[in-house]
Amino acid sequence: MLNNGNLWWIVPFASLAGRASGQDSPAPPPATAQTGCVSGDCHGSVLGRSFMHAPTAQQKCAACHVATDAAKHEFQLAAAPDQLCVTCHSIKKFDFSHEPVKAGQCIGCHDPHGSQFRSLLKADPLGDLCRSCHDAGAYSDRRFVHEPVASQACILCHESHGSWRPHLLASDTRSLCLSCHSAVAEGVSSARHVHSPLLNTPCTRCHDPHASDHAAQLKENPQSLCLSCHTGMAEQLSTSSTVHGAVAQEQACLNCHSGHDAEFPALLERRPIDLCLQCHSQPLSDAKGRTLPNMAALLQDNPFHHGPIREGDCTACHDAHASSHFRLLEHEYPPEFYAPFTLDRYALCFNCHVREMVLQPFGAGITGFAQTTPDGLLNLHYVHVHKEKKGRTCRACHEVHASQRPFHIRESVPFGEEGWALELNFTQTQTGGKCAPACHDPQTYVRPGKSLLKTDSEDLP
Numbered sequence: 001m002l003n004n005g006n007l008w009w010i011v012p013f014a015s016l017a018g019r020a021s022g023q024d025s026p027a028p029p030p031a032t033a034q035t036g037c038v039s040g041d042c043h044g045s046v047l048g049r050s051f052m053h054a055p056t057a058q059q060k061c062a063a064c065h066v067a068t069d070a071a072k073h074e075f076q077l078a079a080a081p082d083q084l085c086v087t088c089h090s091i092k093k094f095d096f097s098h099e100p101v102k103a104g105q106c107i108g109c110h111d112p113h114g115s116q117f118r119s120l121l122k123a124d125p126l127g128d129l130c131r132s133c134h135d136a137g138a139y140s141d142r143r144f145v146h147e148p149v150a151s152q153a154c155i156l157c158h159e160s161h162g163s164w165r166p167h168l169l170a171s172d173t174r175s176l177c178l179s180c181h182s183a184v185a186e187g188v189s190s191a192r193h194v195h196s197p198l199l200n201t202p203c204t205r206c207h208d209p210h211a212s213d214h215a216a217q218l219k220e221n222p223q224s225l226c227l228s229c230h231t232g233m234a235e236q237l238s239t240s241s242t243v244h245g246a247v248a249q250e251q252a253c254l255n256c257h258s259g260h261d262a263e264f265p266a267l268l269e270r271r272p273i274d275l276c277l278q279c280h281s282q283p284l285s286d287a288k289g290r291t292l293p294n295m296a297a298l299l300q301d302n303p304f305h306h307g308p309i310r311e312g313d314c315t316a317c318h319d320a321h322a323s324s325h326f327r328l329l330e331h332e333y334p335p336e337f338y339a340p341f342t343l344d345r346y347a348l349c350f351n352c353h354v355r356e357m358v359l360q361p362f363g364a365g366i367t368g369f370a371q372t373t374p375d376g377l378l379n380l381h382y383v384h385v386h387k388e389k390k391g392r393t394c395r396a397c398h399e400v401h402a403s404q405r406p407f408h409i410r411e412s413v414p415f416g417e418e419g420w421a422l423e424l425n426f427t428q429t430q431t432g433g434k435c436a437p438a439c440h441d442p443q444t445y446v447r448p449g450k451s452l453l454k455t456d457s458e459d460l461p
């Protein structure tokens with residue numbers, strides 16, 4: 001970190017006499033008196049600077065230089081180099097003192113005679129001063145350098161002599177950062193949902209104050225940063241069979257969450273559905289290379305939206321992060337067209353819908369998909385779904401996101417390995433329907449009770 005090339009000044013002052021009488025310079029007069037050092041061609045350079053040190057300006061050279069051999073024009077400092085300045089100046093004691101100040105190396109930063117910079121500084125305190133010792137190239141290999149650091153304005157954050165805080169900080173980190181980033185404070189105080197570390201953790205837990213390889217001065221890539229505290233989430237990601245592409249790609253967690261504050265719960269930047277559709281408004285490929293439909297177009301083209309989607313809540317069924325269920329579902333749902341029946345397999349749907357629909361073969365008031373038979377009112381959901389072997393899964397008849405018809409009855413269903421479209425040939429009526437799929441002969445059912453349809457669509461007889 002330190003620039004050793006700058007340590008020349010710790011050479012004992014006595015040796016300066018040799019320099020002063022170097023061959024290029026005219027021989028100095030014998031210093032019989034300690035006055036008149038600045039005369040003719042001699043030592044004019046120590047005067048006339050914009051900011052002069054009082055004793056030098058007054059030409060009290062002897063306050064600091066005493067002759068050891070007047071004839072040879074040899075001098076010595078009036079006190080040991082690390083004591084010279086503190087003979088006149090008292091330096092405040094801090095819990096944390098800057099190393100060169102502690103060591104009395106005042107002239108590492110100050111010119112004892114005068115300077116063009118204020119406070120007799122040897123270089124611009126908003127420019128080169130600090131980098132005369134601290135490696136100027138320290139951050140140049142990073143992609144993003146914090147602006148005040150890039151402009152070498154170290155003293156906007158650090159004290160130069162000492163501080164009551166570690167790292168010579170000018171104030172506590174949070175106030176320091178907020179002194180320039182007032183918009184962050186405004187966000188935190190006005191937003192409805194605030195990330196708790198913003199209130200009780202130093203900003204430097206997440207941001208590097210100097211430079212970083214990650215945008216927004218983040219200390220790590222967003223995913224590692226977030227997971228360094230959210231260990232439960234880290235566990236979920238590492239133990240699930242599918243991790244959502246959104247969690248890893250591009251901005252990772254920041255694709256959906258804010259790091260500071262947000263108007264929506266769970267630090268979401270927008271309503272969940274708007275978040276989802278910002279990526280799912282084009283076909284995407286899943287991990288196995290299969291094409292996922294353009295969900296935004298699907299919702300636009302199909303007027304009947306499933307209840308949770310009307311509420312704007314895709315995460316009612318999907319885990320936004322990772323899951324071991326098919327298609328990132330929150331609960332079990334069979335991926336196939338046929339599945340042997342167990343209630344557990346349909347945990348997703350029966351998290352919201354009444355399970356009697358697939359458990360009771362007969363009875364009124366269970367479902368509208370029913371037919372009067374000599375044995376009673378036959379539950380056609382039971383008939384199709386509740387089978388030991390080739391039970392039809394819900395997808396055989398229903399769309400899950402949106403459909404052209406009420407009850408989310410689908411037009412066709414992908415079938416078999418190839419996923420070819422099996423036409424349902426369903427005709428919906430005000431009181432029930434008729435379907436003629438490839439599965440069986442055309443069948444009609446008449447819903448018990450009154451019309452359940454909410455629409456009086458002209459298409460429906």
Ligand code: HEC
Pocket residue numbers: 009013016020037038043046053055056057059060061062063064065077084107111112113
């Ligand atoms: C407050 C103490 C102080 C006073 C007053 C002072 N000097 Fe110095 N001077 C130093 C120190 C310390 C050094 C050595 C470090 C350096 O060169 O920066 C030095 C270095 C020098 C040098 C050799 C290096 C150089 O800068 O050329 C000369 C010559 C010199 N002083 C002349 C003078 C003259 C002439 C005066 C009076 C007009 C004077 N000094 C007043 C502290 C002082």
Ligand code: HEC
Pocket residue numbers: 051053054055063064084085086087088089106107110111112118119120
């Ligand atoms: C002989 C006494 C004396 C010595 C030795 C001395 N100073 Fe000073 N220094 C003064 C006086 C007097 C002032 C003017 C004080 C004021 O204006 O309040 C001053 C002012 C300063 C200032 C403030 C300048 C400004 O513009 O605000 C700095 C910085 C400083 N000295 C640094 C040093 C350093 C570094 C050394 C050692 C190389 C040193 N002084 C040695 C007497 C001394």
Ligand code: HEC
Pocket residue numbers: 085086089091098100101102104105106107108109110119121125155160161
């Ligand atoms: C790392 C650089 C650095 C070192 C080393 C350093 N100073 Fe300073 N000093 C500064 C800066 C920068 C200022 C101006 C402070 C400001 O404006 O905030 C300053 C200001 C001063 C002042 C005038 C303002 C004040 O605080 O009274 C004096 C006097 C002073 N220093 C004396 C010393 C003495 C004596 C030493 C050695 C014991 C020393 N400095 C070592 C950087 C340094």
Ligand code: HEC
Pocket residue numbers: 001002096098099100105108109125129130131132133134154155158159160166167168
């Ligand atoms: C004369 C050489 C020198 C100059 C000039 C200098 N420093 Fe230092 N600085 C040191 C040394 C030596 C250390 C202690 C070793 C280290 O931490 O690298 C240090 C340490 C530090 C530290 C770390 C303190 C800690 O406890 O972690 C900070 C911060 C710092 N300096 C800031 C500055 C700033 C700001 C400036 C410019 C105003 C500056 N330094 C100018 C020599 C210097």
Ligand code: HEC
Pocket residue numbers: 130131134146148149152153154155156157158167169173204209210
């Ligand atoms: C925006 C404020 C800010 C600026 C500007 C700044 N620093 Fe720092 N610096 C800090 C903070 C905050 C820390 C403490 C880091 C921590 O707590 O992890 C620190 C720590 C340090 C340290 C000690 C720990 C380390 O990272 O090595 C050094 C040395 C240091 N800074 C040098 C500098 C130098 C040199 C400059 C100018 C090029 C500078 N700083 C500019 C805020 C700043």
Ligand code: HEC
Pocket residue numbers: 146147148156157173176177178179180181203204207208209215216217218
């Ligand atoms: C002296 C003023 C100042 C201080 C103090 C300061 N910053 Fe900055 N910061 C800036 C400036 C100027 C920029 C660049 C302009 C911008 O993006 O706002 C910046 C940029 C940033 C950025 C990047 C913004 C982006 O969009 O890439 C982050 C993050 C940041 N600062 C965090 C911090 C943190 C954390 C601290 C406290 C350790 C801090 N700043 C202290 C002035 C400051």
Ligand code: HEC
Pocket residue numbers: 174177178181183184195197198201202203204205206207216218222254257258259260
């Ligand atoms: C829990 C981690 C975390 C903490 C703590 C944190 N930030 Fe951030 N900050 C972030 C993330 C993540 C981003 C990037 C957000 C984005 O791109 O949406 C960011 C962005 C920023 C930005 C640039 C964008 C903007 O909003 O202007 C600034 C400036 C900033 N933070 C300052 C601060 C300050 C000041 C503090 C302390 C009060 C702080 N941060 C505390 C994580 C954090």
Ligand code: HEC
Pocket residue numbers: 193195196197201205206222225226227228229230253254257258259265266267
């Ligand atoms: C310094 C540790 C820390 C880091 C880093 C961190 N968080 Fe948090 N986060 C917390 C704490 C503490 C809470 C509040 C306790 C809780 O609800 O678990 C929280 C809560 C949350 C919440 C829930 C808020 C709510 O209202 O339910 C979300 C979402 C969140 N963090 C996302 C993130 C994201 C995204 C990142 C990365 C940019 C991140 N966190 C980085 C500590 C952290």
Ligand code: HEC
Pocket residue numbers: 223226227230233244246247252253254255256257265266268272275315319320321
């Ligand atoms: C595709 C958008 C998206 C991405 C990417 C995402 N989240 Fe979330 N996250 C959400 C949504 C939506 C919620 C709220 C609904 C819920 O609870 O499922 C949430 C909730 C959370 C919560 C609070 C509730 C809980 O489950 O504990 C935390 C913490 C969280 N996310 C952290 C993260 C972290 C860490 C990452 C990155 C590894 C991340 N999120 C990536 C959308 C996302």
Ligand code: HEC
Pocket residue numbers: 242243244245246255256272273275276277278279280284285286287292314315318319320326327328
């Ligand atoms: C940042 C873009 C992005 C956002 C935002 C996003 N997704 Fe995704 N999603 C993807 C990508 C890319 C894939 C396919 C790659 C993968 O998952 O591995 C995918 C795949 C999926 C899959 C299929 C997973 C599988 O492998 O079977 C589901 C389901 C899904 N997303 C639901 C959602 C939901 C719900 C939301 C909103 C909470 C959402 N997505 C937000 C990019 C995104």
Ligand code: HEC
Pocket residue numbers: 273276277280292293295306308309313314315316317318327329333335395400401
């Ligand atoms: C009622 C539960 C539910 C809701 C709400 C829901 N999904 Fe799904 N989603 C599913 C089911 C079940 C599947 C599997 C469909 C299948 O293969 O039959 C699925 C599959 C997907 C797929 C994979 C492509 C496909 O058609 O198989 C994507 C992408 C997807 N959903 C995104 C979303 C988005 C975006 C939202 C919000 C607009 C959303 N989902 C809302 C249950 C739901």
Ligand code: HEC
Pocket residue numbers: 306307308316317333348349350351352353394395398400406407408
């Ligand atoms: C998060 C709760 C939730 C989940 C999970 C869920 N649904 Fe729904 N479903 C609803 C809501 C709410 C409605 C709308 C009810 C209304 O409009 O009265 C609905 C309506 C329906 C309808 C149309 C009923 C009508 O009266 O129009 C069908 C069919 C349906 N869901 C099938 C399914 C299937 C199949 C699954 C499993 C893949 C499923 N649902 C999972 C909440 C859910």
Ligand code: HEC
Pocket residue numbers: 346349350353357358366367368369370381384385392393394395396397398407409431432433447452
């Ligand atoms: C063989 C086709 C078929 C299968 C398989 C099927 N349904 Fe249905 N479902 C229908 C029909 C047709 C209706 C419309 C009934 C009406 O007209 O009232 C319906 C209606 C519904 C309704 C609306 C309320 C009601 O019961 O009338 C829900 C909820 C529902 N189905 C959920 C499911 C769930 C969950 C599954 C999978 C466990 C499933 N369906 C499997 C054909 C089917």
